[in-house]
Amino acid sequence: MKNKKNDTTESLILEAAKSIFQTKGMDGARMQEIADKAGINKAMLHYYYRNKQLLFEAVFKNAFSLLAPQLNTILNDDSSIEEKIRNFSSNYITFITEHPYLPNFVIQELNKNPAFILKMKENKAFPNIEKFKKQVDFEVQNGSIKQIDATQLFINILSLNVFPFIAKPLIMGLIEVDDVAFKAIIEERKTAVANFIINSIKL
Amino acid sequence: MKNKKNDTTESLILEAAKSIFQTKGMDGARMQEIADKAGINKAMLHYYYRNKQLLFEAVFKNAFSLLAPQLNTILNDDSSIEEKIRNFSSNYITFITEHPYLPNFVIQELNKNPAFILKMKENKAFPNIEKFKKQVDFEVQNGSIKQIDATQLFINILSLNVFPFIAKPLIMGLIEVDDVAFKAIIEERKTAVANFIINSIKL
DNA sequence: TTACGGTTTAACCATATGGTTGACAAATGT
């Protein structure tokens, strides 16, 4: 039942590396484990990706390139701020539910190596916040939303949507729920987060 | 100018281990590096803490025990919800600014080992959310705040306050600011976050 | 003074780990 993309050796490696790196991080991952998961010899990893660092970067860029379009939904789309917030919250939570390790992986490795974000910026599709800022400022002037700093609003939107996935084990411990209940809470957030934000900024 | 606690060998080790583990994580940390930082022989680490795992757990518990009281501020204090939100946001952001690696460290290692939260729960001071829930429900009934689920509100408060620290490199990249500007944004959040939340729940 | 317990060190050990090599097979081109 191999349904992922091709099963060329190269993509077998990438899939295996993705799964190992995203759960264990750069430091925790072992080349041997990746090779085993891919069902190939360890030498193959080096044949296709030279060394651990380059294999890791391939995985990281791939992960980041999945997140970027999500952000562009809220940054470069043409709808109103309110619509954007509703769309983003719903879409993002759905998306991450299907890729639960993504945000934690990206954020964690970015913390260990902050300069890495520069490499990501070289990418054409790197999210740009300018349009969003202008729009918020405009809607504030316009009187369609309350006075608020666009950057702070952006950080808030991100926080409310991303944090629960990153802090899942902590939150589950604090609010004392099991996996099923947590899932339900996340599901509810698809609309609850947007409502919460909009409540705060609408007049 | 050694001003940290004692400078017994044991606490020298703990301080060094804290600094290394919190920046590099369990996997990234090297016993030799900890020994060097503590200015002692590597064998000493094992003499005082048997092995890497136990040394790590000592550091982790210590870190967690610093965060718990912060949470109890919002959970078990007697003020109104609104006051709690203002106090917590301001206090927490101040506190983390002084211990920037703490939240990321705790959350990261909890992700790698979710069962760890159980060990933390054995601690008497482990935060309990019940009082907070009752209070929110009461204030909702009471008509002093809008209808909102207490658990979701709690997650929101946590998200808005904690996330910016965890995702600092990502956020800095996205909103294109340097360290100084980021610091200013964080400073502003000491009040802005509370305002944002309260705006959302007040009638 | 000496015996003793806790402390500290240098040297050592076993294993894990990222990476390499050389042989060999499977395609691919001519």
Added chain:
DNA sequence: ACATTTGTCAACCATATGGTTAAACCGTAA
């Protein structure tokens, strides 16, 4: 059919790493 490139593997290598050991050091109490 033959040569050349590309892909794959088992075995190997150098080093890093967590952990151990045996001896030395040092204060102190008998």
